[in-house]
Amino acid sequence: MDRPLHERIADDLRRRIASGELPVGATLPSEARLCEEWAASRGPVRQALGTLRAEGLIGGGRGRSPEVRTGQVPQPFDTLLSFSRWAERIGRVPGQRIQELALRPARREVADALAVDEGETVVELLRLRLLDGRPAMVERTVFVEHVGRLLFDFDLDSGSIYAYLIERGVELALARHVFDAVPADDTDARLLGVPAGTPLLRERRRAGSLAGEPYEFSDDRYRPDQVTFTIENAQQAPPMVGRASGSVTESVLT
Amino acid sequence: MDRPLHERIADDLRRRIASGELPVGATLPSEARLCEEWAASRGPVRQALGTLRAEGLIGGGRGRSPEVRTGQVPQPFDTLLSFSRWAERIGRVPGQRIQELALRPARREVADALAVDEGETVVELLRLRLLDGRPAMVERTVFVEHVGRLLFDFDLDSGSIYAYLIERGVELALARHVFDAVPADDTDARLLGVPAGTPLLRERRRAGSLAGEPYEFSDDRYRPDQVTFTIENAQQAPPMVGRASGSVTESVLT
DNA sequence: CGACATTTCCTGTCATGACAAGTGGAGTTC
DNA sequence: GAACTCCACTTGTCATGACAGGAAATGTCG
Numbered sequence: 198m199d200r201p202l203h204e205r206i207a208d209d210l211r212r213r214i215a216s217g218e219l220p221v222g223a224t225l226p227s228e229a230r231l232c233e234e235w236a237a238s239r240g241p242v243r244q245a246l247g248t249l250r251a252e253g254l255i256g257g258g259r260g261r262s263p264e265v266r267t268g269q270v271p272q273p274f275d276t277l278l279s280f281s282r283w284a285e286r287i288g289r290v291p292g293q294r295i296q297e298l299a300l301r302p303a304r305r306e307v308a309d310a311l312a313v314d315e316g317e318t319v320v321e322l323l324r325l326r327l328l329d330g331r332p333a334m335v336e337r338t339v340f341v342e343h344v345g346r347l348l349f350d351f352d353l354d355s356g357s358i359y360a361y362l363i364e365r366g367v368e369l370a371l372a373r374h375v376f377d378a379v380p381a382d383d384t385d386a387r388l389l390g391v392p393a394g395t396p397l398l399r400e401r402r403r404a405g406s407l408a409g410e411p412y413e414f415s416d417d418r419y420r421p422d423q424v425t426f427t428i429e430n431a432q433q434a435p436p437m438v439g440r441a442s443g444s445v446t447e448s449v450l451t
Numbered sequence: 452m453d454r455p456l457h458e459r460i461a462d463d464l465r466r467r468i469a470s471g472e473l474p475v476g477a478t479l480p481s482e483a484r485l486c487e488e489w490a491a492s493r494g495p496v497r498q499a500l501g502t503l504r505a506e507g508l509i510g511g512g513r514g515r516s517p518e519v520r521t522g523q524v525p526q527p528f529d530t531l532l533s534f535s536r537w538a539e540r541i542g543r544v545p546g547q548r549i550q551e552l553a554l555r556p557a558r559r560e561v562a563d564a565l566a567v568d569e570g571e572t573v574v575e576l577l578r579l580r581l582l583d584g585r586p587a588m589v590e591r592t593v594f595v596e597h598v599g600r601l602l603f604d605f606d607l608d609s610g611s612i613y614a615y616l617i618e619r620g621v622e623l624a625l626a627r628h629v630f631d632a633v634p635a636d637d638t639d640a641r642l643l644g645v646p647a648g649t650p651l652l653r654e655r656r657r658a659g660s661l662a663g664e665p666y667e668f669s670d671d672r673y674r675p676d677q678v679t680f681t682i683e684n685a686q687q688a689p690p691m692v693g694r695a696s697g698s699v700t701e702s703v704l705t
Numbered sequence: 706c707g708a709c710a711t712t713t714c715c716t717g718t719c720a721t722g723a724c725a726a727g728t729g730g731a732g733t734t735c
Numbered sequence: 736g737a738a739c740t741c742c743a744c745t746t747g748t749c750a751t752g753a754c755a756g757g758a759a760a761t762g763t764c765g
Binding site for chain 1: 501505527528531532624625626627628629630631632633634648649650651652653661673675679680681682683684685686687689690691692695
């Protein structure tokens with residue numbers, strides 16, 4: 198019970214929204230009523246409502262009680278960074294087959310992305326990622342040496358690399374993702390089980406500390422029939438980003 | 452001077468950040484100092500700081516004055532919705548070649564996406580979009596009839612369709628984007644000047660009113676060497692999404 | 706001179722009180 | 736019955752005051 202009051206109020210409201218007790222479109226209790234329920238003043242109550250509003254969960258205005266706008270609670274950072282986390286969250290079974298883990302001098306492109314000198318030792322990891330046992334993505338990740346060395350003490354098949362790295366004190370707080378499309382090369386084709394030249398959705402990711410120091414760079418290539426990326430965008434709320442899997446609305450225009 | 456005080460404070464701080472008067476990394480004035488400057492109490496000052504924090508502009512914490520985290524002021528919605536707006540914003544010249552504007556009964560996939568009955572009349576628009584005169588994207592957009600009909604009264608070459616529609620009272624407040632990769636079909640190949648089968652970055656977009664009523668559905672296919680999409684993601688700030696153009700860091704791993 | 710304790714500053718949190726402004730419904734009038 | 740007016744309710748905005756807790760500067764002691 199040491200958490201601040203306004204956080205507890207916000208958590209409770211989030212829970213009531215996520216559980217369906219407050220469905221989409223419902224007007225939630227007035228500030229005065231919340232003050233009574235929590236025996237609090239308007240300060241913490243309004244702070245909690247402001248938090249939910251900033252998350253895009255509720256909307257509404259002057260003179261009208263706030264409305265529930267969406268039941269979807271955002272948790273972007275983890276799920277966008279970690280394939281395993283994301284798969285677990287949507288109820289799918291993540292898997293992987295390690296192809297290679299190697300110490301290697303950095304090529305120029307890698308050196309640029311990681312802000313190290315060309316030829317400096319880096320750790321390269323090549324993995325095939327599976328979703329419910331089916332090939333979904335080929336991941337080529339490069340870590341700076343002092344981070345990558347931690348991986349040699351880690352059972353790579355036992356779980357999320359990111360959870361392990363964060364636990365070991367690596368500060369992964371910033372990430373930049375760039376999306377484009379590339380044809381499958383021979384390695385991609387072999388691992389993903391598609392013909393060479395098949396269009397793949399590529400995500401290039403740089404992740405690092407809050408100060409901007411890069412720790413990893415990755416080139417991930419997805420089978421577009423297995424995984425897509427989504428952005429939900431509203432005028433008056435921050436955007437929500439995420440992955441999606443399987444057969445979303447297959448609306449192909451010809 | 453009728454705007455609320457906390458908005459004026461927030462605007463002023465945003466201006467000072469954008470202008471470089473408060474560079475990235477600088478600690479901005481303490482709450483007490485801001486209270487003096489504006490002859491206000493802590494309430495409005497803290498509300499302004501909270502707004503900037505929610506926008507990801509500032510960070511910092513207890514006991515330490517807030518720091519400027521980034522000088523980039525976010526305005527995601529317009530630029531992600533409208534190709535023209537985005538191009539202008541990054542200082543490139545948008546262009547287009549209308550291929551087709553037609554009234555047509557909705558096929559099943561379109562009907563699903565727009566929540567209308569199959570066979571109902573919709574307006575289909577096929578455009579080639581240019582960036583500095585070079586082909587960048589093929590856009591296949593479908594509008595529900597009452598929105599699409601407005602386009603017949605509009606000079607399609609004169610500017611942004613979205614600006615026009617919003618001006619005419621169409622409420623475009625929500626958008627959902629799904630990204631994957633597809634091979635260029637014959638039309639794509641001809642318009643974009645690439646061989647058929649070339650991987651293209653596809654964005655499927657549904658946009659509509661705040662209530663969730665869809666007004667348009669679009670299938671946009673980008674030349675990945677001309678345009679990419681980016682997501683910047685921090686642990687403690689809302690994600691920033693956007694397009695990028697030209698030769699970003701070409702870090703291709705093999 | 707360096708390590709440690711103290712002090713001071715700053716933000717986070719919360720209470721109380723007050724007024725302005727918008728919404729919606731009840732009551733009234735035509 | 737329809738349109739209008741009025742009022743209760745609700746949120747937005749702002750002031751004042753108070754205390755806790757973290758960070759950094761300062762002073763002190765070995």
